[in-house]
Amino acid sequence: MSFDVTGSFGFARLGALKLNSKVVEFPTLMSHYSEHLPKAWSLGDRGHQIAMNYPPNFLDPQINPEFKGELVFIANFLMQRGIREDILNEQLEKTTQEISVALNVLSPKQAVALTQPSSSLEFLKAVLQKLNDFDIKKIAITNLLPFLTNQRKMVEFIGTIRTMVPIDSLLFLLSPVPHTLIPLLIYAGIDAFSDGFATIAAHQNVFLTDTSGLPLTELEENLCSCPVCQGKDNLSELLETVEITDKSKKMAIRGRPLLEQHNRWIFTKKIRETRNALKRETLRNYIEQTIQYDVFNAAALRLLDQQWQDWLVSRTPTWLETPVYSITSYSYSRPAITEFQRRVRERYQIPSQKKVVILFPCSASKPYSTSRTHRFYQNALENVPWKKRGYLQEIILTSPLGVVPRELELVYPAAHYDIPVTGTWSHEEKQIAVSQLESVLSSFVQGGGAVVAHVTGEYLELCAVTSEKLDKAFIYTSKNQRPSSLEAVAQLSKMLNNLVADLPPLSPYYPDIENIRAIADYQFGLGIGKEIFPNNCRLKGRPPYPLRILSGKEHLGVIHPSTGELTLSLSTGTILAEKKSYYVVFDGKDLQGSTLFAVGVNEADPLIRPTDAVVIIDKSQKMLAVGQAVISGKDMVPLTRGPAVNIKHKI
Ligand SMILES: [Zn+2]
Structure with a gap:
């Protein structure tokens, strides 16, 4: 079982969990609803599904070896608020021992640990440190609902987890939150969401819409064209149910499975829309739209930007084409x-x-x-x-x-x-x-x-x-x-x-060199442009085509008009490598193919953000290649899987 991160946008990450022939794209939904595995959560909102078994009973020291899930809950940390510190610490030691025992028969890759908000951030960090020590990268979160009215605490809690654990850790939110919060919570770092709220809403005769929910009695029009609502009969069946509810409450159940199906469909739509925005690199635009209809999102976004700005910046691509x-x-x-x-x-x-x-x-x-x-x-x-x-x-x-x-x-x-x-x-x-x-x-x-x-x-x-x-x-x-x-x-x-008028004449003016150096400084640091590009550099080409940087006949790099990014040639990359700026150290014998994978990265400039132009050097600082970062420099080093740099030119 492996999880490969293929992109990041703030705390949101795009990736795929692979198990044998199954592939589940993240972020995704998880559901209790599964005919084949009635005692499991199933992860995935289309195609393949991966099972995750229920947590063992609270504080149950026995881990049931006859699990059927592919992911297994092996630990339930006692961290509820209001419990005395000495009891928490004592229990933390016990849980740690249980994990050690469980990992004798299970791979850490299969292991899921159950956590929840704690009254002490220090205690939360202690729990996360244990998980890091065991290399457990699947973390389930429960009891988050009280934080839906306390965005500050919620942003602090999720942000603390996100910044403590490796970038390829997965966070499963078991608490049933409304679908309208999904985009923001993905941006905050949650990877999988229970669709339990769809059922809860159906039980209250609430018809979920894209931006909120309506009691069935307020439904004057057929608002939806999902498979359930498409047939007129189905919708009238939902409405009919409301009319007869007053006479006999039992009758209300008649339309409920349909309503629940519709509500689930809204959840699926929401997760796919968000994933699509993540793939199209428009997630931030998408999230800023959600603040229009939900005050929770508005407050949480502002707090995220305030509390975790450096982290969000470091994991947000520098260069995009999207508006x-x-x-x-x-x-x-x-x-x-x-x-x-x-x-x-x-x-x-x-x-x-x-x-x-x-x-x-x-x-x-x-x-x-x-x-x-x-x-x-x-x-x-x-x-x-x-x-x-x-x-x-x-x-x-x-x-x-x-x-x-x-x-x-x-x-x-x-x-x-x-x-x-x-x-x-x-x-x-x-x-x-x-x-x-x-x-x-x-x-x-x-x-x-x-x-x-x-x-x-x-x-x-x-x-x-x-x-x-x-x-x-x-x-x-x-x-x-x-x-x-x-x-x-x-x-x-x-x-x-x-x-x-009174100033002496200069040599003829070519703005090209000023543009090239200003962009190089913007990318790599003040003064670097002058060290890399000589006075006689000129740009050749016309937007929207790439602008080639030439010094005489020598090719020194390219400016891409769609993003404004400057990419280096091997010769200019060598100068950057000597300055040890925007560098990635490759730890291996032979740099092969067109991708440098994170497992081969020994050290990287922490200033590197996704999409930045970088140089790949060996341990003796010898220049090997130029390329474009896939993930941040901070994340390349601890990560052991997935792409780190797309290689453009090699020595
Ligand atoms: Zn519908």
Whole structure:
């Protein structure tokens, strides 16, 4: 039996549990309902199912050797709240001994341990440490229902488990939670859900819908087209049942199996939708939709982002092609956004020869430079002589990213986000933009550079606040007119020419090298771009096709316009390897095939996130290959199965 992780998105993981010829995709559902194994849970929502036997009686020291399940509960940790600490510790030792005995006849891969919320996080950690020691990676959770009204505790509990156990551990939630919480709980790290809530709802004559549930009496229309509801007769049978319920309660049972089937179908739909979003790498968008109809999700998402941000970021892919819909304030704290802001603050620097920064408003179409308004702005810049254009730096003001230097406009999520353009900014959006702008401009204005704000409307306020904070007067070129109007563009053009008039000519301006180095810095760290890419580098190609980085005839890498990611050639990878940045150490004789598996990884840069470009080196730091990470650097080392890096080029 093995579980292979094939991708991660926050604490959510995609993977497959394999047993002989059976394969169950995760995340998934588990059900009591099974004709063949009446005493088991069955795992899986389609095709194959894997059985998991019931937990032994509470504190039962005897483990029944005649199990029929393929996964077996071998331990039930006493950790209920309100029990004295000395009793808990004593019982922990006993349970540990029971596990040792059970593992004489069972593989740890088959073993499932039953846990539950404890009043002490330290005790929970002690239990998890035992499981790690035994290499038990299947953890069932019960008694979670009280936490459905205490999101803080719930997020703390699941997050603690997720960050203590290896990434390929599976968490089975036995408590019957509503289907509407499934996407959020998957993002928090749960892998399998009981569908027991479908039965509970059916017993209360509640018809589950995508976003909640309705009493049958409130069902005026046939809302569903599942196999049960498709036939009109079936639905009328459900409704008829309600009418006769008052006369004889027993009669209500008539429609209940159908209602239960429908409710189960809703559960199945929910888990598959979430898994689909995980596969399409749109899980975060999907979850942000669920906060619209459930306050539990809203609070839990905010707390997850607050409490576990570094972990969520480290397990979220850096480079995606999928759009980012920024719909609510919950999007401001999503990893893709906060990480972009952090990298702009820490890894971006305005190039030293720049003397004038021009601030532009963002545009609805992305990348910005393809928009109509930004093409007008380009006209103003092109009126500056070629040998002086190198003094100009463009920066775009936007929400919720704050600022986007022109060099990074292709980089995910700068070219991928979409926000309803209303022209008004919330207080939080303004704060983000001001602090990002202040950070990017601060050393530039200290060096005496000029700042031209070619903006209007609410952008003016952002600029005024930042100008005051930096104690630097900005020059305004479109205060009372549309920035893309002919008059405003002419005014900007005149101002820029004035500002560079007395400066000596530079060598002819090629923006390519600035773009390449800014993206390399964004990926690998400030200053790395300059060390890897010489001045004469040029980009060849046109989006949407890959842009090849050439130095003379030598090929040094590629920028992929769909994500903005830069991938290295073997020669530039060698320089990165020497710096021991974004490296993975291969521990083996021969690097074969197109995948480096986690079992062969000895050490990895903890900064590596899924999809990051990495270099593979041997123990003596010799360069072996360049590739793209599948999982985070932190997870590659402890993991013993599954892919770690997709190899692109080998020495
Ligand atoms: Zn239905």
